[in-house]
Each structure stands twice: as C-alpha cells, then as structure tokens.
Amino acid sequence: MLAIEATGLTKHFGPEIRAVDGIDLRVEAGQIFGFLGQNGSGKTTTVRMLTTLLRPTAGTARVAGVDVLANPAEVRRRVGVALQEVGLDELQTGRELLTLQGRLFGLPAKEAREVAARLLEVVTLTEAADRPIRGYSGGMKRRLDLACALVHGPEIVFLDEPTTGLDPVTRDAVWQYVLELNRERGVTFFLTTQYLEEADRLADTVAIMDRGRIVAEGSPAELKATIGTDVVTLTFGSEADAGRAAAALNLFEGVQRVLTAGSEVAVYLPNGAAAVAAIVRLLDEAGAPARTLVLKQPTLDDVFLRATGHHLDDGSPRAAEAAAPGGTR
C-alpha cells in the first residue's frame, strides 16, 4: 500500500518562485522516506502541501489513501506533523500540553498521561516537563513539538528537519525513537533533512530535492552504488588550478567522471588506491599540484554533488542549546 502518492505536485509563489516544480512521490507504507535538500530547495513547501496546510498550484496528492484536496480533515486525522516553526501555548507546561493533545485526539486520561510521560522521556524533557513552555529554549520547544506530532499514534508522520539545532545526544534519542516507531508499529515517516548522515542512517528511500525538483531517488545503498567504486577528492590553491587539474584528470585512464566544485575536484574511478601515485604525478606535470588528497568510498554527499552540481551545506551539528531557566512568573 502507498502511504503517500503525489503526481505533478507543484507550488508556485507568483510568477517567479517555483518552490515545488512538478514532483512525483510514491512512499510505501512502513517506510522511512528521507527528503534531502538545501535550504530553499522546496522541502517545507512539499510537506505543507501533503499535510493540507498549503494548496498546490497544480498536481494531486493522496496521503493514507485520502485526497488532500477533497478531504483535508481526514488527512489531518491520520497524520502527525512537526514543522520547523513552532506554535505552542506558552503558559502551559510541557506535560499539560502533551496530555491535552492526547485527550483532544480521544485518548482516555490515564493513557494520555502515560503517553505524555513516555514522549517527554524520549525528547529528554522530563526534567522541564512541569515548567511553563515560555521558559523553554528554542531547541526544547522543537522537541516538545516533535512529541506533539506523535501523541495520537498517527500512521504517517511528517517531520520537517526534526533534529536541526539539537545536540548530538538528543538527536540520537530522536533517531532511536523514529526507528522504534517504524520497526515496531509500522509508522511511515516522511522526514526532511539537511543532514546526509541522518538520511543515510534512517531512510529506506532518499529523494534529493534541488530547486523544486527531485533530481535523484533510491535507497542510500543504490544511490551510492550509482557513483562508481571509489572517489578521490582533491583540493587546490585556486579555482584555476582545479580547472587545469580537472582537464588533465579527464584524460587519465580508467577515470569515470570528474566533477569540479570551486577549488575542489572529485574523481570517480574503479581502483582509487592503485591510481593515487599516478594521479599525483599527473597533477605535478600539469602544473597543478593538489593541496590535499582523500581517497574514500562514495557517500550520499557524492551522490548529492553529482545530482546537483554542488555540495549539501549540511553544516554539521550546531552548538548544543543551553537549557533555559524555569521562568515561573
């Protein structure tokens, strides 16, 4: 069964901005689908259309088998959503909010309290659970919002960059819980992310979004396998050197592909280790000696680079947030 199905899904903002430019999606029930792309590539806009918060300019979408335009209320009942911008009632405590959410979705009081306690634990908010939300830091609010999306046990959960700005320990706890819900309860996740590692570790299928279009799709292993066997990444003192090096490397025996991004060059070839010495000689002869040389197996970043022509700026985990003081006034 398909959990999410979209055809020609499109959102334009005025004549200029093609935020989402005709994408097709097919997400099997029980999958974790990773939607990878840079800021502004159209991920959030896609999530907003699929969760009935935004009307598509064109195209159709069915979520849990329900048409998002024909029956938005039913779609909302079936899904959980945690978006990037968080709107929470600041006067309630985290525990009150979660328990209330559970009650609103029809859970009996005892179960609502239990679910709230369990989710507070997962998002490491147990200690802050009985303080008003207005005293929470940005990261704490994001975690609470994530817990809210899960409270009614939805069958499909949309998470928009769920771990951006979280410290590594909390990020790991969130990943674990996503995997647990997926493996044990078959919850389908549609997860947008700027983190390659997150997509690689969690997602069964990854779609790479660039400027409103899907430019590559497949399992992480399939995507990496399309690259070739090894990647030698070289950096140079200038873009001119990189250009000269790329021209020379293109003629090197066995090279499948050469990509240039600024003063960096990536060379794809079957047996990198055997070729390294010859590559170094070749670059010396070409008058473009490399500053650094790294030989590695392909990663999703290599896939991203090939699909989009640029690196994913996935600025590794940002600084951990400090817990805000209680603020009970």
Ligand SMILES: Nc1ncnc2c1ncn2[C@@H]1O[C@H](COP(=O)(O)OP(=O)(O)OP(=O)(O)O)[C@@H](O)[C@H]1O
């Ligand atoms: N309401 C709006 N009005 C005009 N332009 C918009 C609106 N919402 C989004 N856009 C534009 O659409 C494009 C895609 O935005 P979107 O938020 O979907 O990207 P994203 O990949 O989710 O990025 P981010 O990670 O920053 O949320 C961007 O150029 C954005 O500026």
